[in-house]
Amino acid sequence: MSWKDVGAAAEVTESAPLAVEVDGLHLAVVRCGDALYAVEDRCTHDGESLGAAQVEDCQIICPRHGAHFCLRTGEALTPPAYEPLRTYPVREQEGRLLIEAPEE
Numbered sequence: 001m002s003w004k005d006v007g008a009a010a011e012v013t014e015s016a017p018l019a020v021e022v023d024g025l026h027l028a029v030v031r032c033g034d035a036l037y038a039v040e041d042r043c044t045h046d047g048e049s050l051g052a053a054q055v056e057d058c059q060i061i062c063p064r065h066g067a068h069f070c071l072r073t074g075e076a077l078t079p080p081a082y083e084p085l086r087t088y089p090v091r092e093q094e095g096r097l098l099i100e101a102p103e104e
Contacts, residue, residue, distance in 0.1 A: 001100050001101070002101065003091075004022045004099050004100075004101050005027070005098055006021075006027075007020060007096070007097050008095060009010045009036075009092040011097075012015065012030065012036065012097065013054060014031050014032060016054075017041075017050070017052075017055060020038075020097070022088075025040070025088075026049075027040060027041050027088060028041045028050045028060065029035040030055050033058075037089045038088040038099050039085040039088070040086040041068065042085075043067055043069075044065065044083035045065060045080045045082075047085050048063065048064040050062060050063075050085075052098070058070065058072060059071060059077060064093060065080050065081075069080065072087075074087040088100060088101065098100040
C-alpha cells in the first residue's frame with residue numbers, strides 16, 4: 001500500500017463529494033466534520049457514480065435511486081442497495097489529500 005496525492009484538501013466539502021482517480025480506481029472523497037472519508041465512486045446497486053451525490057449526516061446518497069451508504073464503514077443503509085461500498089484510508093497532510101491505495 002502507498003499513499004497517493006489526489007489534490008487539494010480545500011476542495012473537499014461536507015455537502016458534496018470530490019471525485020478522484022487513484023491508479024485506475026474511481027473514488028469519492030467527502031469531509032464529515034473534521035474527518036475525511038474515501039469510498040468507491042459507484043453505487044453497489046446499479047453502478048451509478050457517486051461523484052454528484054448528496055451528503056447528509058455522514059452518509060452519501062446515490063443520486064439515481066436514493067440508496068444511503070455510511071461514509072465511515074461503507075455499509076449500505078437503505079434499499080435498493082444491499083452491498084457495502086469499499087472504503088479507503090484518506091488523510092490530509094500539508095493541505096493535500098492523500099489516499100492509501102492498494103499496490104497492483
